[in-house]
Amino acid sequence: MANITIDGKPYAVKDGITIIEAIDEAKIELPRYCYHPALSIAGNCRICQVEVEKMPRTVIACNTRVAEGMVIHTQSQKAKESQAVVLEFLLANHPLDCPVCDQSGECKLQDYYMQVGLYDPKFDDVKVKKTKKAFAIGPTIMLDQERCILCTRCVRFADEVTKTHDFGVFNRGDHSELDIYPGKTLDNKYSGNVADICPVGALTDRDFRFKMRVWYLGSQASVCPGCSRGCNISIEYEKSRPYHLKEERIMRLKPRENPEVNKWWICDEGRYGYKPVDFGRLKTLKTNLNGNTAPFDWKAALEEIAVILKSAHPHRWALAASPEYTNEELYLQKKIFLDELKWNHVGFKAPGQEGYEDSFLMKADKNPNSAGAAQILGLEAGREVLTPIVEKAKRGELEGLFIFAHDLAKIYGAETLALVRKNVKTIIFEGPNQNATSDAADIVLPSASYAEKDGTFTNFEGRVQRIRKAVEPLGGSRPAWEILLELAGVLGMDLSYARPEFIFSDLAKENEAFGGLTFKQIGPAGRVWNKK
Amino acid sequence: MTEPILSRNFNVPNAWKLSVAGPRGAYETARKVLLAMKPEEIVQTVTASNLRGLGGAGFPTGKKWQFLPKDNPKPVYLVVNADEGEPGTFKDRYILERDPHQLIEGIVLSAFAIRSHKAYIYIRGEYVEPYQNLKAALDEAYAENFLGKNIFGSGWDLDLVVHRGAGAYICGEETALLNSLEGGKGFPRLKPPFPAIVGLFGCPTIINNVETLACVPHILKNGAEWFANLGSPGNGGTHLFSVSGHVKKPGVYELPMGTPLRQMIYTHAGGIRNDRALKAVIPGGISAKILTAGEIDVKMDYDGLKAAGTMLGSAGVMVMDETTCMVKMLLVAAKFFAHESCGQCSPCREGTGWAYKVVQRIYSGEGDLRDLDTLLKVARNMEGRTICVFADAAAWPIQSYITKFRKEFENYILNHKKAGAVHG
Ligand SMILES: Cc1cc2nc3c(=O)[nH]c(=O)nc-3n(C[C@H](O)[C@H](O)[C@H](O)COP(=O)(O)O)c2cc1C
Ligand code: SF4
Ligand code: SF4
Ligand code: SF4
Numbered sequence A: 001m002a003n004i005t006i007d008g009k010p011y012a013v014k015d016g017i018t019i020i021e022a023i024d025e026a027k028i029e030l031p032r033y034c035y036h037p038a039l040s041i042a043g044n045c046r047i048c049q050v051e052v053e054k055m056p057r058t059v060i061a062c063n064t065r066v067a068e069g070m071v072i073h074t075q076s077q078k079a080k081e082s083q084a085v086v087l088e089f090l091l092a093n094h095p096l097d098c099p100v101c102d103q104s105g106e107c108k109l110q111d112y113y114m115q116v117g118l119y120d121p122k123f124d125d126v127k128v129k130k131t132k133k134a135f136a137i138g139p140t141i142m143l144d145q146e147r148c149i150l151c152t153r154c155v156r157f158a159d160e161v162t163k164t165h166d167f168g169v170f171n172r173g174d175h176s177e178l179d180i181y182p183g184k185t186l187d188n189k190y191s192g193n194v195a196d197i198c199p200v201g202a203l204t205d206r207d208f209r210f211k212m213r214v215w216y217l218g219s220q221a222s223v224c225p226g227c228s229r230g231c232n233i234s235i236e237y238e239k240s241r242p243y244h245l246k247e248e249r250i251m252r253l254k255p256r257e258n259p260e261v262n263k264w265w266i267c268d269e270g271r272y273g274y275k276p277v278d279f280g281r282l283k284t285l286k287t288n289l290n291g292n293t294a295p296f297d298w299k300a301a302l303e304e305i306a307v308i309l310k311s312a313h314p315h316r317w318a319l320a321a322s323p324e325y326t327n328e329e330l331y332l333q334k335k336i337f338l339d340e341l342k343w344n345h346v347g348f349k350a351p352g353q354e355g356y357e358d359s360f361l362m363k364a365d366k367n368p369n370s371a372g373a374a375q376i377l378g379l380e381a382g383r384e385v386l387t388p389i390v391e392k393a394k395r396g397e398l399e400g401l402f403i404f405a406h407d408l409a410k411i412y413g414a415e416t417l418a419l420v421r422k423n424v425k426t427i428i429f430e431g432p433n434q435n436a437t438s439d440a441a442d443i444v445l446p447s448a449s450y451a452e453k454d455g456t457f458t459n460f461e462g463r464v465q466r467i468r469k470a471v472e473p474l475g476g477s478r479p480a481w482e483i484l485l486e487l488a489g490v491l492g493m494d495l496s497y498a499r500p501e502f503i504f505s506d507l508a509k510e511n512e513a514f515g516g517l518t519f520k521q522i523g524p525a526g527r528v529w530n531k532k
Numbered sequence B: 001m002t003e004p005i006l007s008r009n010f011n012v013p014n015a016w017k018l019s020v021a022g023p024r025g026a027y028e029t030a031r032k033v034l035l036a037m038k039p040e041e042i043v044q045t046v047t048a049s050n051l052r053g054l055g056g057a058g059f060p061t062g063k064k065w066q067f068l069p070k071d072n073p074k075p076v077y078l079v080v081n082a083d084e085g086e087p088g089t090f091k092d093r094y095i096l097e098r099d100p101h102q103l104i105e106g107i108v109l110s111a112f113a114i115r116s117h118k119a120y121i122y123i124r125g126e127y128v129e130p131y132q133n134l135k136a137a138l139d140e141a142y143a144e145n146f147l148g149k150n151i152f153g154s155g156w157d158l159d160l161v162v163h164r165g166a167g168a169y170i171c172g173e174e175t176a177l178l179n180s181l182e183g184g185k186g187f188p189r190l191k192p193p194f195p196a197i198v199g200l201f202g203c204p205t206i207i208n209n210v211e212t213l214a215c216v217p218h219i220l221k222n223g224a225e226w227f228a229n230l231g232s233p234g235n236g237g238t239h240l241f242s243v244s245g246h247v248k249k250p251g252v253y254e255l256p257m258g259t260p261l262r263q264m265i266y267t268h269a270g271g272i273r274n275d276r277a278l279k280a281v282i283p284g285g286i287s288a289k290i291l292t293a294g295e296i297d298v299k300m301d302y303d304g305l306k307a308a309g310t311m312l313g314s315a316g317v318m319v320m321d322e323t324t325c326m327v328k329m330l331l332v333a334a335k336f337f338a339h340e341s342c343g344q345c346s347p348c349r350e351g352t353g354w355a356y357k358v359v360q361r362i363y364s365g366e367g368d369l370r371d372l373d374t375l376l377k378v379a380r381n382m383e384g385r386t387i388c389v390f391a392d393a394a395a396w397p398i399q400s401y402i403t404k405f406r407k408e409f410e411n412y413i414l415n416h417k418k419a420g421a422v423h424g
């Protein structure tokens, strides 16, 4: 340990760390462009200047290591002046096109100008023109070389994280240009991250381009539902002008730092996978039962379902649960369908749906909560894969199916769905998005997407993580946990919870894997369960 | 003038050939030393000789060698800086072109001293003849087993490779040189770590200038004390001064460290051309701060010039007579630095280009008096905030020309102001 002083306060820090690491631990703000904790040290932007007593000049915090007794100032006259003059250099040739720049509002040039700049600009000459402005370097990213401050974060990301070696700095002096290598396009599975780490508006996200000024964005901490990694994300949604852009409310997803799960990154599939929250949604209740297509309300619908379920023979109905649902919802399904109704044809896993996997983040299982579903519903053999149920349905051995979210046509083909439809009397569908199975169902209960509800997912390693409601359930949809509780009520069960938090507590008490956890204990990094 | 040492073969025809250099003593010292001395003894002798790096920074050579880690399992490299890019400097080319065996002998001895089995010479790309002669000398040295395996039967091997640069001034900075040698872009590296610990290909590396290494055989032949006494206190030996500009006899002069500048200009270089009045002298390559005619009573060594507020640098002495326009001088210097900045560090990348634009504007008659303060500000703000000292070197000409010749700059601005110039 080294005893150091930062801005007058004493700290004991690990030996050999850099000053910027000590400053970050102490939660002190210090400008930085090239430094990123995930990348090697470049030390080229020179903005992180601090004053260290007994040193003749200010030094860069990112490449200076702490030493016993070091006295560091981040806010002294000398330190601030040093930071300000570096900023003035960075802005000398900057185009200052903030009015048309997507980064505006979350740009580190703007932020640091307000924080340490505020100088009277002296640059009075013609700015350097660069080659590429608004230039698409790949399907996801737009490059503006004039806005680039040449911090090389993107270069190091592609060299060190994705190892795709896409970027380089070409030419030299004030004609240096950041570019991708000739003949290349930026097209890797993690390309969107470069827009996040670019501290300025040089690399911007084409998907978000000109969609919205960032100050209209609200942000909610959640978890990506794209695969069983469960990368931590912020859901960024339109805050103040609902429905301004047609029906699109979710504007973008951003990675949220979690050293245990995804570090600072997410994959492009996850990043751009948010469209189903706003599009292709089921928004109204629907029933075709007995030719009755009149609009009907939740109470009537659930009562009608209760009547059907109560009279159903437990061996003649099957449950197709879904690993896209939260632990809490799966727990309620277990309570209703397994414990109360005593069904034993239960499955949740669609076969043959594995996707791309790599050794970095992306997992082949494209469901966010397979581990939770298996733990809650599917421990015994035969309670996992959907296929035996579908086979039974095809053979006409089932009277009814209660399907959550799955599209049988997508998994088994349209003919299978048609056959199932023909041979099964009643199909009840509950899910957020329309698909061929919902089209074929007799009763459709529209439910909230992951972005519209609270709860938890369990990722592939058994890490329980919280998702949070960012926007209201669309149209007439409701969170599945709410629907299930109401269904339990009309079935005469004694189940009632005000919030998913309380459902989770009961689940955690009952299911030893969750070992008595509470929402509070899950914490910001999630919590790995105690499965043996 | 003392007996020439480094330059003793410069005017001997074909001294780059072993047939000429051999009989004049080439490799005699290396043969003796390799068979008789231990590496540590060589390091001690070089340390005691007060030899200071002659590439510009003047760092004591023996001390630098001692920075190498003890008990290091990795190979150690010796890299010879023959990039000689500093404007006003042309001394190394004389060694490379006219007496390359002197350098190779120095490399053999120095590599042996630091226990290196592989040395590289990074030679300025534009140096065609020096390269050809050096290459020929290298081949001869291999043929005679002065390089290669079991040199002089000492049981010790050394490989020497010549690599040609591609024209970037910054590749003379030792860590940019290493990156370039590795096949990368010539970007100076962050320090620490220093090359003696993490250098070429991640291994401990010593980088020395051509002339520095050429001194080594003479030190080992004649002793540390002899060498130290040639120069001034703490500044051992003689030095090759590249004298250029408005003197009657420009050229490379080998003179003891500490020779007075006035004597160098008026005695050795024959005085100012056409006997005009002296206006200013840049004593150590374009990066060094300028001295006015009134400031030339200084000793030409590291300490003397430091005391005078400038530096010996590469010992490129540029002499300017009264007809020289300081605005134009600054234009030339500012253009050079703007062109050669590697562009990594924001202050240097933006500052050098900015300064050049302002000076260009002044030069073309669109300047304003307040531009001078902007220039001084830009220079001050660049200084001491970057990865390598290039930015400082770019700042010093601006600062020294403008402060020492402020009236001339002001008059230039006022007298050249174009009618209707919009600026300012
Ligand atoms: C911008 C810059 C350019 C340099 N160019 C050269 C050069 O051309 N030749 C050289 O020997 N040293 C040059 N140097 C100095 C080297 O970095 C290094 O100090 C030197 O090669 C060490 O050798 P020495 O100790 O024998 O002098 C340069 C330094 C800087 C900062
Ligand atoms: S594009 Fe962005 S991240 Fe890349 S070097 Fe430029 S400013 Fe840095
Ligand atoms: S790796 Fe998986 S969890 Fe992470 S962003 Fe991609 S799809 Fe989402
Ligand atoms: S000071 Fe200039 S030349 Fe040196 S590393 Fe920085 S940008 Fe490159």
Ligand code: FES
Binding pocket: A031, A032, A033, A034, A035, A042, A043, A044, A045, A046, A047, A048, A060, A061, A062, A063
């Ligand atoms: S953040 Fe330290 S130099 Fe860029």
